[in-house]
Amino acid sequence: QVQLVQSGGGLVQPGGSLRLSCVGSGFTFSVRRLSWYRQAPGKERELVATITTGGGATVYASSMKGRFTISRDNAKNTVYLQMNGLKPEDTAVYYCHVPFFDSWGQGTQVTVSS
Numbered sequence: 001q002v003q004l005v006q007s008g009g010g011l012v013q014p015g016g017s018l019r020l021s022c023v024g025s026g027f028t029f030s031v032r033r034l035s036w037y038r039q040a041p042g043k044e045r046e047l048v049a050t051i052t053t054g055g056g057a058t059v060y061a062s063s064m065k066g067r068f069t070i071s072r073d074n075a076k077n078t079v080y081l082q083m084n085g086l087k088p089e090d091t092a093v094y095y096c097h098v099p100f101f102d103s104w105g106q107g108t109q110v111t112v113s114s
Helices: none
Strands: 003-007 010-012 018-025 034-039 046-051 057-059 068-073 078-083 092-098 108-112
Touching: 003 092, 018 034, 018 092, 018 108, 034 068, 034 078, 046 068, 046 078, 057 068, 078 092
Parallel strands: 010 108
Antiparallel strands: 003 018, 018 078, 034 046, 034 092, 046 057, 068 078, 092 108
């Protein structure tokens, strides 16, 4: 079955960096578009970034552009979200997602606080 296992995240000070990873299994990873979402307390889940099979990447929210980067390593069945210049408002649970299967990772807490 399709499975997405996330790692990374944690507590970081404002201005710091984190990298989230998501390893996929149970499907042909290289032919699927992949996304990252996040959900802050009391808010709806929002799309952060998407990467195509060819590696074309889009970061959706203007507040994250220039700070967040999505990438993939098909040889490792892994999609990454590199987050730099983190702000307290980036605090959320982050999820990886495979749209084709509507499958989600287990979620990873990112907390930005001094």
